Amino acid sequence: MKIRPEGEVSRRQLLQMGLATTAATLVPAGVESLFPPQALAQGQDPLPSWNDGVAKQAILNFVRVTTSSSSGHFVPPAERVACFDQDGTTWVEQPMYTQVVFCLNRVPAVVKAKPELANVEPFKTVMSGDRAAIAKLPTADLYKILGATLTGMTVDIFRDQVQQWITTARDPRWKKPFTELTYQPMLEVMSYLRANGYRTYFVTGGGQDFVRAYCDKAYGVPVEQVVGTMGGITFSYNASGKPILTKDPKLLLNNDNAGKPEGIHLMIGRIPHAAFGNSIGDRQMLEYTKSGDGERLAMLVIHDDKDREYGYGPALGLPASKIGTFTQALYDEAKAKGWPVISMKKDWKRIFAFET
Amino acid sequence: MKIRPEGEVSRRQLLQMGLATTAATLVPAGVESLFPPQALAQGQDPLPSWNDGVAKQAILNFVRVTTSSSSGHFVPPAERVACFDQDGTTWVEQPMYTQVVFCLNRVPAVVKAKPELANVEPFKTVMSGDRAAIAKLPTADLYKILGATLTGMTVDIFRDQVQQWITTARDPRWKKPFTELTYQPMLEVMSYLRANGYRTYFVTGGGQDFVRAYCDKAYGVPVEQVVGTMGGITFSYNASGKPILTKDPKLLLNNDNAGKPEGIHLMIGRIPHAAFGNSIGDRQMLEYTKSGDGERLAMLVIHDDKDREYGYGPALGLPASKIGTFTQALYDEAKAKGWPVISMKKDWKRIFAFET
Numbered sequence: 001m002k003i004r005p006e007g008e009v010s011r012r013q014l015l016q017m018g019l020a021t022t023a024a025t026l027v028p029a030g031v032e033s034l035f036p037p038q039a040l041a042q043g044q045d046p047l048p049s050w051n052d053g054v055a056k057q058a059i060l061n062f063v064r065v066t067t068s069s070s071s072g073h074f075v076p077p078a079e080r081v082a083c084f085d086q087d088g089t090t091w092v093e094q095p096m097y098t099q100v101v102f103c104l105n106r107v108p109a110v111v112k113a114k115p116e117l118a119n120v121e122p123f124k125t126v127m128s129g130d131r132a133a134i135a136k137l138p139t140a141d142l143y144k145i146l147g148a149t150l151t152g153m154t155v156d157i158f159r160d161q162v163q164q165w166i167t168t169a170r171d172p173r174w175k176k177p178f179t180e181l182t183y184q185p186m187l188e189v190m191s192y193l194r195a196n197g198y199r200t201y202f203v204t205g206g207g208q209d210f211v212r213a214y215c216d217k218a219y220g221v222p223v224e225q226v227v228g229t230m231g232g233i234t235f236s237y238n239a240s241g242k243p244i245l246t247k248d249p250k251l252l253l254n255n256d257n258a259g260k261p262e263g264i265h266l267m268i269g270r271i272p273h274a275a276f277g278n279s280i281g282d283r284q285m286l287e288y289t290k291s292g293d294g295e296r297l298a299m300l301v302i303h304d305d306k307d308r309e310y311g312y313g314p315a316l317g318l319p320a321s322k323i324g325t326f327t328q329a330l331y332d333e334a335k336a337k338g339w340p341v342i343s344m345k346k347d348w349k350r351i352f353a354f355e356t
Numbered sequence: 357m358k359i360r361p362e363g364e365v366s367r368r369q370l371l372q373m374g375l376a377t378t379a380a381t382l383v384p385a386g387v388e389s390l391f392p393p394q395a396l397a398q399g400q401d402p403l404p405s406w407n408d409g410v411a412k413q414a415i416l417n418f419v420r421v422t423t424s425s426s427s428g429h430f431v432p433p434a435e436r437v438a439c440f441d442q443d444g445t446t447w448v449e450q451p452m453y454t455q456v457v458f459c460l461n462r463v464p465a466v467v468k469a470k471p472e473l474a475n476v477e478p479f480k481t482v483m484s485g486d487r488a489a490i491a492k493l494p495t496a497d498l499y500k501i502l503g504a505t506l507t508g509m510t511v512d513i514f515r516d517q518v519q520q521w522i523t524t525a526r527d528p529r530w531k532k533p534f535t536e537l538t539y540q541p542m543l544e545v546m547s548y549l550r551a552n553g554y555r556t557y558f559v560t561g562g563g564q565d566f567v568r569a570y571c572d573k574a575y576g577v578p579v580e581q582v583v584g585t586m587g588g589i590t591f592s593y594n595a596s597g598k599p600i601l602t603k604d605p606k607l608l609l610n611n612d613n614a615g616k617p618e619g620i621h622l623m624i625g626r627i628p629h630a631a632f633g634n635s636i637g638d639r640q641m642l643e644y645t646k647s648g649d650g651e652r653l654a655m656l657v658i659h660d661d662k663d664r665e666y667g668y669g670p671a672l673g674l675p676a677s678k679i680g681t682f683t684q685a686l687y688d689e690a691k692a693k694g695w696p697v698i699s700m701k702k703d704w705k706r707i708f709a710f711e712t
Contacts, residue, residue, distance in 0.1 A: 078578055155621060212625050222434055223625035233621050235614035235640055243640065243647045245621050252608055252622075258591035265511060265589050265601050266608075267623060269568050269579035284591055284599065291599045 046192040048349075049185040055299065055347045058340035059189060062297040063196050066273060073295035075273055077197040082274040083227075083264060083285060084190065086204040086211060089278045089301050090219065092171065092181040094310040099206050100142070101178075102165055104134065106149040123148075150207055151231060151249040158247055162213035176354065179218040183344075184353045186276070186301075190219060193274065201225045201272075203264055205256035205281055209247065227267040229255040256281040261288035276301065278313070280330050286339065298339045300330065305345040308355075402548040404705075405541040411655065411703045414696035415545060418653040419552050422629060429651035431629055433553040438630040439583070439620060439641060440546065442560040442567060445634045445657050446575065448527065448537040450666040455562050456498070457534075458521055460490065462505040479504075506563055507587060507605040514603055518569035532710065535574040539700075540709045542632070542657075546575060549630065557581045557628070559620060561612035561637055565603065583623040585611040616641035632657065632698075634669070636686050642695065654695045656686065661701040664711075 050056040066075040087093035107126040110117065117123040122141035125133050137145075150158070171181055190200045200221055202211055208228030215221040232248035255263040261284050264272065271292035275285050278301040286298040303313035314331035334341050344351060406412040422431040443449035463482040466473065473479040478497035481489050493501075506514070527537055546556045556577055558567055564584030571577040588604035611619040617640050620628065627648035631641050634657040642654040659669035670687035690697050700707060 078572075208622070208625075216434075224623070226625070230622055233618040235617045235644070243617065243644045245617060245644075261591045261599065261601060262589040266564070266586055267580070269564075269582070288591070288599045288601075 046195070047185065047188045049188055051347055051349055053347055055340050055342045058297065058299065059192070062274060062295060063192065065295050067196050071295075075294065079270060079273070080193075080196075080198040081201060081268055081270050081272045082190075082193045082198045083201045083203040083272040083276070083289070084186070085275075085277040085279070085282045085285070086202050086206055088303065089276050089282070090183055090186045090190075090202075091178065092309065093278075094303075094312065095172070097206070098178045099210050100146075101169065102162065102210070103145050103149040105165060105169060106161065107145065110148050117148075147249045150210070151247045153247060155209060155233065155245045155247060158209055159213045162210055166214050174352075174354075179214055180354055181352065182218060183301075183348070183351055184355075185348045185351070187219065187353075189276070190221070194220070198274070199225060201227055201264075201268065203227045203255065203260050203275070203285055205229055205254075205259075207231070208255070227255060227260075227263045229253065229259075230263070258284045260285035264288065271296075273297065275299075278303065280327050283330050283333070286330075286334075290337070290339070298334075298337075299342055300334045300339060301342045302331065302344065304343055305348075305351070308351050309344055402551070403541065403544045405544055407703055407705055409703055411696050411698045414653065414655065415548070418630060418651060419548065421651050423552050427651075431650065435626060435629070436549075436552075436554040437557060437624060437626050437628045438546075438549045438554045439557045439559040439628040439632070439645070440542070441631075441633040441635070441638045441641070442558050442562055444659065445632050445638070446539055446542045446546075446558075447534065448665065449634075450659075450668065451528070453562070454534045455566050456502075457525065458518065458566070459501050459505040461521060461525060462517065463501060466504050473504075503605045506566070507603045509603060511565060511589065511601045511603060514565055515569045518566055522570050530708075530710075535570055536710060537708065538574060539657075539704070539707055540711075541704045541707070543575065543709075545632070546577070550576070554630070555581060557583055557620075557624065559583045559611065559616050559631070559641055561585055561610075561615075563587070564611070583611060583616075583619045585609065585615075586619075612637040614640045617644035620644065627652075629653065631655070634659065636683050639686050639689070642686075642690075646693070646695070654690075654693075655698055656690045656695060657698045658687065658700065660699055661704075661707070664707050665700055 047056055047059065050059075065071040065073045066080070068074060084090055087097050091098070104126055107123055111123055111127060118127060122137050122144055125137060125141075126145065128134075153161070166177065166179060169178060170176060171178055174181065193200055200219075202215060202219075202221055202225065204211055204226070206228050208226055208230050211226045211228050212223040215223065215226055230252040232250035232252055234246045234248050236244055236246065238244050253259055253263055253266065257280070260282065264270075264285065272285075272289045273292065273295070274297040275282070275289035276299050277283075277286055282300075286300070290296050290298050301313075303310050305311060314328040331341070333339075342348075403412055403415065406415075421427040421429045422436070424430060440446055443453050447454070460482055463479055467479055467483060474483060478493050478500055481493060481497075482501065509517070522533065522535060525534060526532060527534055530537065549556055556575075558571060558575075558577055558581065560567055560583070562584050564582055564586050567582045567584050568579040571579065571582055586608040588606035588608055590602045590604055592600055592602065594600050609615055609619055609622065613636070616638065620626075620641065628641075628645045629648065629651070630653040631638070631645035632655050633639075633642055638656075642656070646652050646654045657669075659666050661667060670684040687697070689695075698704075
């Protein structure tokens with residue numbers, strides 16, 4: 001790296017240090033036209049895994065309009081917030097949420113630590129390895145498993161457990177780490193927004209501490225930018241008198257549905273300028289995003305590519321009973337309100353980085 | 357402003373845009389000695405309102421050590437978090453917390469909207485204007501007033517109420533807006549830390565939404581960096597179908613005492629590298645901060661200057677019964693553990709910016 005005179009840093013250095021913003025965000029209103037948005041100025045396509053179309057143009061247009069003071073919809077850098085659902089929006093959520101796989105995989109260790117659970121349901125069924133029986137476990141049993149595997153330990157031990165698991169666990173279809181099943185086109189959107197001064201947040205129904213364990217490495221999202229389902233935390237001292245924080249089996253906020261805008265207010269305190277979701281659990285977040293003044297972007301990812309990923313969203317010509325009426329309702333709302341819909345099949349050139 | 361070639365920004369531009377960091381934080385390990393910490397490099401004292409002494413040197417040393425890769429205690433920019441208590445640490449908390457003054461001042465409007473409260477305690481006493489009687493209201497009555505004035509409205513209306521009030525309300529002693537009763541030396545510490553890549557957070561027992569209404573203007577702290585006492589938030593739609601968020605009379609987290617490290621984990625997810633407090637409510641935050649590895653700074657502001665501010669902290673030679681045994685206990689802990697104590701009388705050249 002070339003050493004520059006003290007006090008000057010190149011954009012490349014800024015980008016490398018995660019402090020990237022466009023020149024347009026660093027200069028006062030009026031002169032930004034000298035500094036067109038970052039990726040375009042370099043003549044590079046900032047979204048190379050996207051086919052040209054309404055969805056891609058909506059993203060490019062949103063960034064252009066909100067970072068150009070002459071557009072009339074300029075958003076000051078401090079207010080640039082973009083929120084992403086995770087499961088089904090930035091990585092695969094089929095056949096089971098990754099966090100649920102983690103919880104099931106943790107059961108043997110929990111039973112080893114508490115052998116009396118071996119003959120207690122639902123732990124007995126999970127230990128049997130009978131996939132069909134496990135898939136049929138009722139919701140109440142699932143919550144028992146979540147409680148036993150997501151709470152009761154310190155936040156440090158939990159983070160270590162997740163980080164160790166996620167480097168070794170493999171998805172059943174692609175036989176790859178879950179962190180490689182992130183959608184390359186969405187990673188490009190996140191990078192593009194960050195390069196233009198947006199802070200990218202996860203707003204996920206998943207556990208906040210779970211997502212924090214890998215969000216930086218897998219997505220470039222720092223831990224403080226994860227708004228997730230929050231459990232209680234209890235401060236105490238260990239036997240050596242050192243402060244520790246323990247995860248409680250108490251729900252503070254179910255960060256799904258109406259909980260998403262509630263969590264956004266608690267954790268961020270601003271209405272996002274952009275939000276991306278894929279299911280009915282994202283409805284209120286998308287509506288809340290669009291409730292802000294000026295230019296706001298709400299987008300919906302549709303799972304309509306059963307060959308390259310999974311086909312379970314609306315708009316597949318399937319009867320409502322096959323796709324879930326609630327997701328269909330959100331799709332219909334998006335269409336009615338003009339929110340750009342992202343078709344995985346039509347809009348994405350490739351879905352995963354490992355595709356050739 | 358001189359227009360530089362695209363892709364280059366000067367440090368001054370960075371500073372002006374609030375994206376300041378030292379050059380030392382922007383270059384890889386090994387070359388940082390070419391870029392000594394920001395303020396010192398310019399030959400300016402970054403803490404001009406501080407007298408030289410142990411407290412000032414502790415702050416300067418902390419920044420030097422954690423931003424110099426050769427120190428062995430370099431902290432990557434993404435991990436630089438500094439937490440500040442507000443009441444009594446960055447602004448005056450006597451004779452009453454500012455938020456409590458706001459709540460009392462809001463009572464007439466609440467009674468006007470609900471006239472049936474005029475003859476109901478504690479509203480009747482507050483409406484009487486009898487200061488002595490108001491000061492004697494029991495805690496349960498105070499909570500009724502907090503509930504009636506801090507909840508039940510949308511987050512937007514509440515923010516507007518606080519912002520309107522705080523521009524007009526005056527402190528009884530100095531007859532100045534409360535936002536001018538911020539401690540100039542602490543504002544300098546916050547700016548100095550930010551100029552060196554630290555994100556400065558409030559970690560306050562005060563209401564999160566209350567502090568968010570003025571934190572940016574008064575302290576340069578953005579709304580997402582306020583960890584405060586959190587109430588429930590409910591998402592719904594107004595009569596026009598627009599999403600709204602309403603403040604509930606439900607406590608999610610009492611961000612005081614053990615609640616401070618719990619709130620830090622929920623909102624930030626990192627152990628701070630520096631924390632500043634002044635009362636027993638800050639004890640666990642300071643202990644938690646020191647529990648992290650490497651260089652960590654925990655500092656305690658002592659109110660020992662009754663002429664320029666108030667004298668109510670420990671170390672005044674007063675009997676414990678006069679100063680509160682719990683605050684004395686924290687002072688003793690700080691001394692025993694070597695946490696630098698800040699004497700307002702000895703360490704601060706001036707307390708307020710309006711002093712000549």
